[in-house]
Amino acid sequence: MKKLIPLLILLFLFTGCSTDDQNGGHSVTINLSVSDEVKASFESDGRLYVFLNQNLQVEPMDQIWPYPGRMSQIFAINRTGISPDGNITLEPNDDWTKTADWTFANVPEGQYNIQILWDQDKSESRINAPGNLYSEKQKITITNSTEVDVTIDRAIAERELAESELLHLVDFKSDTLSAWWEKPVHLKASVLLPANYDASESYPIRYNVAGYGGRYTRVNNLVNSSDFIDWWRSDEAPRVINVFLDGEGPFGDSYQMDSENSGPYGHALIYELIPHIESEYRGTDTATTRFVDGCSTGGWVSLGLQLYYPDHFNGVFSYSPDAIEFENYQLINIYEDENAFINEFGYERPVMRSTVGEPMISLRDFIAYENALGDSDTYLNSGGQFSAHTALYSPRGENGLPKPLFHPTTGEIDREVAEHWKKYDFKIYAEENWSTLGPKLQDKIYIWMGDMDQFYLNPATRAFSEFLESTDQPASDAEVVFTPMAGHCEQFSHKTVLMQIQERLREIEQ
Known part of the structure; x- marks a missing residue:
């Protein structure tokens, strides 16, 4: 049997607010530990991700691209100075960047797969980098206030080429x-x-x-x-x-x-x-x-x-x-439109559709996923598509980040940055x-x-x-x-x- 070393204890306390009762939400307490197998490789600084997905057939941490029907809800927060031998309590009012419109104090009823990833790699831009640590997915059922034990016991392996003389x-x-x-x-x-x-x-x-x-x-x-x-x-x-x-x-x-x-x-x-x-x-x-x-x-x-x-x-x-x-940056005319998220008719602008034309996801929701993935809490260094576009097309901004074409949460377009994009x-x-x-x-x-x-x-x-x-x-x-x-x-x-x-x-x- 693996010896479990306490790492993080996330306590999400439900206060019994009537709003939560009316919405059918319940508190979730996550007791997080790390196994001996990965303790030696654990780094003290990183970004903690909690993934919840109601599609029980998928690996939650692999569903970070917001494809309808299989995407995970992401909760992310930066932490420093974490010891694998220590404990820490993260309260519900901590400053999570998240994709869900609910909190851990008010999780909707249902069955979920839960998975946790500790992003400690500094050499690659995405969370699937070798050396990052994670837990096995496990199913939980939320029908009332729930306590869950989760163990980080795996590391993402190094990449290898297939065997062939060619x-x-x-x-x-x-x-x-x-x-x-x-x-x-x-x-x-x-x-x-x-x-x-x-x-x-x-x-x-x-x-x-x-x-x-x-x-x-x-x-x-x-x-x-x-x-x-x-x-x-x-x-x-x-x-x-x-x-x-x-x-x-x-x-x-x-x-x-x-x-x-x-x-x-x-x-x-x-x-x-x-x-x-x-x-x-x-x-x-x-x-x-x-x-x-x-x-x-x-x-x-x-x-x-x-x-x-x-x-x-x-x-x-x-x-x-x-x-x-870029007069057709997907559905955005970056040189004339005022907002990336809302079109000229006042509707949410989709970023994906089916081949018969049905909108599948809005740009606002797509960017919310990238905001959660970036340790700046914005899409500017998420490792995602709009992060890469901004890095390539935009001038340098503050704190070593690219200057955004549009605001990460409001979608307002910066006309000066749009002019800079013309080179590509x-x-x-x-x-x-x-x-x-x-x-x-x-x-x-x-x-x-x-x-x-x-x-x-x-x-x-x-x-x-x-x-x-x-x-x-x-x-x-x-x-x-x-x-x-x-x-x-x-x-x-x-x-x-x-x-x-x-x-x-x-x-x-x-």
């Missing part, structure tokens, strides 16, 4: 980023070689950018898929080196671009990481057979890399990109630089978008497509495909992109 890890120290941050900064990637790889040959190369926050270990899904790996080893598969870039950055996904807040990630990729990888594996450094692709965040990044570094890639395959111009508005950038940029993009751009994208990304892609259609000297030959009633990333697959690259290689050879 798969290799790249762990590269960036001099540029290390100098910028004044500490060692490493960039990671995974390299999947073609079957019958011969180090004496030179190869085309594909740089894949993940959907939001995707890590270099996502290649494991391909290597462990018999369908993909059997095809990859067959004569049908193109002989192309695949590089899976890592999405980690200081404020969430780095977006592989230069940022006033995260640092020169674009420079580090183009002038440090890519030359390193290609000197190790590729046998050539020509851009003629270098391609980039991705979906969602990867769709934005891949298109951005082709636009901002046009001489370094000879084709982009961008699927369902994040908003690529692809339509503005392409329009202002078309005379020199246009010739370098010929035969290089393929974009796919579903016309019922769940995140309202199609209006921005439409606007960008209309700009491309209006160009001359040269007239753009970009291929932008819209599929009616299709949703987010619906047609993206690694096989599809690899065959598109194969076709592009045939065109180059002609």
